[in-house]
Amino acid sequence: MDLTLKVWRQKNREDKGGxxxxxxxxxxxxxxxxxxxxxxxxQLIMEGTEPVAFDHDCRxxxxxxxxxxxxxxxxxxxxxxxxxxLHMRMFKDGETIYIEPWRSAAMPVIKDxxxxxxxxxxxxxxxxxxxxxxxxxxxxxxxLPIPKMNADKAFDVASCIGCGACVATCxxxxxxxxxxxxxxxxxxxxxxxxxxxxxxxxxxxxxxKEGFGNCTNTGACEVECPKSISIEYIAKMNRxxxxxxxxxx
Amino acid sequence: xxxxxxxSSVGRKVLMxxxxxxxMFFLMQHFVINFFSVISADLFNEVSHFMxxxxxxxxxxxxVLLVGVLFHLGMGIYLDVKNKAARxxxxxxxxxxxxSNWMSRNMIITGIMVMLFLGLHFYDxxxxxxxxxxxxxxxxEPTKYFPHLQHKFQDLARIVIYxxxxxxxxxxxxxxxQSAFQSAGFNHNKYTPTIKKLGNLYAIIIPAGFVFIALFxxxxxx
Numbered sequence: 331m332d333l334t335l336k337v338w339r340q341k342n343r344e345d346k347g348g349x350x351x352x353x354x355x356x357x358x359x360x361x362x363x364x365x366x367x368x369x370x371x372x373q374l375i376m377e378g379t380e381p382v383a384f385d386h387d388c389r390x391x392x393x394x395x396x397x398x399x400x401x402x403x404x405x406x407x408x409x410x411x412x413x414x415x416l417h418m419r420m421f422k423d424g425e426t427i428y429i430e431p432w433r434s435a436a437m438p439v440i441k442d443x444x445x446x447x448x449x450x451x452x453x454x455x456x457x458x459x460x461x462x463x464x465x466x467x468x469x470x471x472x473x474l475p476i477p478k479m480n481a482d483k484a485f486d487v488a489s490c491i492g493c494g495a496c497v498a499t500c501x502x503x504x505x506x507x508x509x510x511x512x513x514x515x516x517x518x519x520x521x522x523x524x525x526x527x528x529x530x531x532x533x534x535x536x537x538x539k540e541g542f543g544n545c546t547n548t549g550a551c552e553v554e555c556p557k558s559i560s561i562e563y564i565a566k567m568n569r570x571x572x573x574x575x576x577x578x579x
Numbered sequence: 580x581x582x583x584x585x586x587s588s589v590g591r592k593v594l595m596x597x598x599x600x601x602x603m604f605f606l607m608q609h610f611v612i613n614f615f616s617v618i619s620a621d622l623f624n625e626v627s628h629f630m631x632x633x634x635x636x637x638x639x640x641x642x643v644l645l646v647g648v649l650f651h652l653g654m655g656i657y658l659d660v661k662n663k664a665a666r667x668x669x670x671x672x673x674x675x676x677x678x679s680n681w682m683s684r685n686m687i688i689t690g691i692m693v694m695l696f697l698g699l700h701f702y703d704x705x706x707x708x709x710x711x712x713x714x715x716x717x718x719x720e721p722t723k724y725f726p727h728l729q730h731k732f733q734d735l736a737r738i739v740i741y742x743x744x745x746x747x748x749x750x751x752x753x754x755x756x757q758s759a760f761q762s763a764g765f766n767h768n769k770y771t772p773t774i775k776k777l778g779n780l781y782a783i784i785i786p787a788g789f790v791f792i793a794l795f796x797x798x799x800x801x
Contacts, residue, residue, distance in 0.1 A: 543665030565766030
């Protein structure tokens, strides 16, 4: 498979950046998208051109490191996959593929296709945790009865890998699906009750400070989320927030 | 202690939903009263006169409605400006239709079109009513409403603008109805599919009903 790639190149945060065109040849359908980029970078190195910087780590869809807006969609044209799980068989021979970084004021480009996702870290630090005594007399988590339905829902949202596809695909660059997932995963569990109210208030406040947009319920985020997290959890976050706003000290 | 609802993104979203619920409720009662004009001129005059002279409607509900309309418009524009600022660099290649529908992405356009129509609507019906009552002091004219309505619906240009505006309203409601429930936190496997179906029915039946009333009076006077 021979492809034409339009790849975003940007030297640093301050650089304006732009799309560069590269040709890659000999790509097989079973290659992952990141392997195709590896081939492209090998070609660029052989030509004496600086390789394209892009984020990747586990390459098995669980770390949330890879990103990329591919041909107008977060993580490319396939569904329920991260970019590392995207196979080149999804593309046709001779196709032109646009490869861009996530676009959001709250996730600025650092270099080429790599964006700064530390805004997610700061949101997480503001409330995405439970305070548990780990001094040696920690209670066995299994000693706390949890309804199966709640455990399942908590697990569903805990599968969020924080990749940022929700922000990238939302026309408003809203981070509400991410924050809703992090708020909900603790709200369903007994361990999360102590900080429940303050958690949602703090995380929403930090999300707003970071400069993400507002959710307008287009539902694009749940379609592009590699872990299929539903926008029903955004509604849950809204309930949590309203309740906490009214009752928190 | 949390700050006021209007100072957070989630709070603003909930306020948009609440004002949306209020406007949708108002729209339904407006439709019912307008539909009386198809059934009987006397009934329409009677109900319109009641609405136009009742103290609670005039001095409490009407100002609340005006505030609701202006709030929904103002907050909608404010949020849209903020949302656009959240993505200063656009994608060179973007395919939003792969994951969302046109109505959900263009609420600001359909909303502003509806508000532009409201300008004409206020000029046609609301301002003359305000002038009659509050400037000329004519509060007791129980038979003026039906002839006034008929007079406005004689004009073909008005009818065309009216019909196009209600298409925009329908597009706005096709997303807005179910979106208001989602924003207010109502999303449940059991009820959300029904809410979406009800929303589609509301978004088609109410605007189509307004268009029917306008066409009914236009063709009746040919």
